[in-house]
Amino acid sequence: MRSIVEAYLSDVHAALRDERGGAVADYIPELAAVPDDDFAIALCTTDGALYAVGDADVPFTIQSISKPFTYALALADHGVAAVDAKVGVEPSGDAFNEISLEPDTGRPRNPMINAGAITTASLVAGGDDEERFARVRALYSACAGRTLELDEAVFGSELESGHRNRAIGYMLRTVGILEDDPEPIVARYFRQCALRLDVRDLARMAATLAAAGISPTTGERVLPEAVVERTLGVMTTCGMYDAAGDWVTAVGLPAKSGVGGGILAVLPGQLGIAIFSPRLDAHGNSVRGVAACQRLAREMELHMLHVGRPSRSAIRAAFDVVDRPSRLRRNAAERDVLQRVASRGRVYELHGDLLFSGAESVVRAVTEVADELDALVLDVRRVDQVADVARRTLVGLRAALAEEGIAVALVDPERRLPAEDDLAPPGWDGDGIPDWDGRFTAREPALEWCEDRLLERHGTAACLVERLAVEDHPLVARLPEECRGDLVGALARRTLPDGEVLARRGDDAVGIGLLLRGRIRLAVTGADGVQRPLWALGPGAVLGEVSLLDGSTQLTDLVARGEVELALLTREAFDGLEGPTREALLRALVADAYVAVRRTSGALAERLG
């Protein structure tokens, strides 16, 4: 099958192929001698997918694209303050080979000009020059995913004719920025610039920066995240020589170019781009490289300041629990109370990545209705990543609601929100934050919890029927009067303490159970061994009839919640019923079963919708 992404890159390549502007670097013979018409584009995602078109096998020397990597290594070795003392982060406005030292401190303006790069080369930790260079090469190689080799000819030529860089080195020595003999430091800088790679290697190096320091090839962290962030910041303002401003407005990706014809560009979090085309413009940037980056950034909407749209709310759905109640069978008095206090119990379903603005939108929405609220459920199952600031903000919300006497529960099977002592919420100086009032792995028990909280606060005496008389059980009441005695006489009483398992999935039928008191939780245990709660049954419900009547085994686990009392009709007792009682019971069960089908279909339809 043809590759869509390569087809696209080929299009861009073909459109720019005939661009003839610019000239190869000629300050050393080895660079002046390279074929000037090679042109390759490569793209690497943060998870390592690589696409390349054009002359992707042609090697070239990394040259100034080495600068951000050596800067990153110096930062990793010594920390920001020590590096900052030696080299600034301000764009110079001058060409790349200007000395550009700050008048007051003598620091090179930034690490992307030669003076700054020679300074950061001097900061790489290690014993002797060989070891220091080995560390530089090891870092570049880890980013590229293979060991990079030195181009001895280019290195030799730079060493022979690099007078200007030597002058810079001695100038840095004069002002005390270099503390040692500049000759070996400048030589080491020449060696790092003469490492040879191709456009695929360069794309993988770019993707390592895009992944905040993790190699897309090996998945290993090769640079600390904070170091990469700072390096990208410097590339943004100083990476494209004196065309940085134009670059940021037209392309908007942190980038670095080299006189070897390479350009590396980074879309943080997404991908790395590499271009190779040796003809350079007056700034020293690859002509076709700049054009290709502009086109890719525009067409692929890669600009880091591009706002496709304002960020969406983190709230996927918000509703009163009364509008999507639990599937627990409530009695008429309970249903009346829940209808009456409708908006005092609410559910907020969140989704996406929670950054500050997402958490803020949740806090805002809840705050607006807090006056009316007794119980709140935050369902975070569809949330992906949660930034620390969002976590702290939601814990802060929890604390503020507690002060108002509002109960808050989470549906959070993957524990995306912390226990409260994990993180102090912003601006909170109380005596510790109360725990969440409930923490559930599925929504259904959280809905029951929410309804129960409302009934606790607002319930009437009629809600508090703890035990149903067997004659009042709806299944019995459904039978013609003349059959009821026969059925009730055949029922056996059974009690279960809280937590006892009445049956497990796969067990034989337990008989038809009429629930009189307490609750039975239905649950399924997945292949992963995790028990997932479905809904619960309350007084008035029927259970076990499925397995009894179709002779199959138990479909779900049945677990007592609270003290449970059942009236049970065993298989033998069922078979012993009088004919008319049995037919009446069957009809009643079919009717009851279809109440369940209706509820289930309704729930499913809502989810499918």
Added chain:
Amino acid sequence: MRSIVEAYLSDVHAALRDERGGAVADYIPELAAVPDDDFAIALCTTDGALYAVGDADVPFTIQSISKPFTYALALADHGVAAVDAKVGVEPSGDAFNEISLEPDTGRPRNPMINAGAITTASLVAGGDDEERFARVRALYSACAGRTLELDEAVFGSELESGHRNRAIGYMLRTVGILEDDPEPIVARYFRQCALRLDVRDLARMAATLAAAGISPTTGERVLPEAVVERTLGVMTTCGMYDAAGDWVTAVGLPAKSGVGGGILAVLPGQLGIAIFSPRLDAHGNSVRGVAACQRLAREMELHMLHVGRPSRSAIRAAFDVVDRPSRLRRNAAERDVLQRVASRGRVYELHGDLLFSGAESVVRAVTEVADELDALVLDVRRVDQVADVARRTLVGLRAALAEEGIAVALVDPERRLPAEDDLAPPGWDGDGIPDWDGRFTAREPALEWCEDRLLERHGTAACLVERLAVEDHPLVARLPEECRGDLVGALARRTLPDGEVLARRGDDAVGIGLLLRGRIRLAVTGADGVQRPLWALGPGAVLGEVSLLDGSTQLTDLVARGEVELALLTREAFDGLEGPTREALLRALVADAYVAVRRTSGALAERLG
């Protein structure tokens, strides 16, 4: 209830309150005279939520924070090329009041230094000076959400003592960048700088830029998106005077400060920040403003180059259709075929915002299995926004799969993916792209479609049972032999053409239907009038029994798909059955109902899990 976000901002405010460094601007008496200890922080989200702490009611003059807005107005008035001809976008490396003209063109380096700002002020369209200033003020006011007033004292003082800016104006006139008398242009620039606002206004102006040009207060677009993107780019490299590099590495938000003590910072897509504290550092930036921005950016993880983690895959779930089949009742031969060709029909559920890298990950995953594939379903119901490049990439995937003879259907109720002639896919030069092979509003019919494609290609003769004899219908087969004749004799035949509605939700019971040929689609029509397909019934299914037995009305719409043949047992016929036949039928229906309960519960459990 206490405000979490304000509590957090108060914390930051309290921590920086005692910072005494810096001094107020003193180049004109009116600025030198302001109380120097005021300090306010405000934050405004793109949807208009505003938080403010400290001296939020104290007015100050906008000063240089006006520059990006006037630059944006010039861009909107004349386009990029015309503005670029007059003013560059490169950081100058010099202080804000340096003239910094490019040696070759005479252009000011960028619009954030005074020379550039005076130039952009000259570019604002309009008849006379009053009208031009009115347009400037109208733009600022639209961003701030209220009409901003002029501080006449500050304006007068600038006008009197602004010799340096006058000098800049005449210099710009000399080199031809200004084409008119500089005096009224410089005066107009003084007026724009002397507009008075408070930190809330400023936060709303920042949020307008964060929302790519839409006012958070009114929801109206006040600047074109491309103009805002370019303005943010220039702010990134040139916004914080000569500290731009330091700002990008330490804070990483496009920003602009003014000598009035204000700072405005933008997190694209999320929020705007404003700080007011008049004591300035040597660069002319508010000391506490810079410190507050650094702290907010770090703690709130707002840095635009911050990579919380590499972007996640756009694929939420991927599975063979055989592992999560449709709920259509298939016969044994069909089930065998589907098991055998298992991985040739696959479903990919996508989620989140689809940018390039997300679409690329989908293309990659599908390409890996394309050799094995006959039919593919892309379920994009959980996708939020789709960038154009992602849309084109997925259409390209569809085209490439068509070349391989692979059928592709969408579950796309909100039509997030276009009809194929909307967008030419990248690198595609064929004779037009074929339409999607199926487009569904729910997943269930797409699963049936996928199975049907597999059966078309790989089905055996045994799969092709078009019509079931009534004796072979499973419900009949379930009865004891001696009852079957009685039942079959009571059944009436009924045929329906494709699309005919057998019943609608709420209709009276139609009787018990035994489906012999064709399919019946169950559907629910929501409050919004949209019919949502549930699952389908095929030959061998039973329908209508629920409503008949519990005397209720029809739960779902029933619609014929293809030519349908039914054997129907009406209520009268049911009542006329012999006693033992009726009891046997009831037992068979209960068993059948529970097959449905099991399937439904299973489907629900999976979704709940």
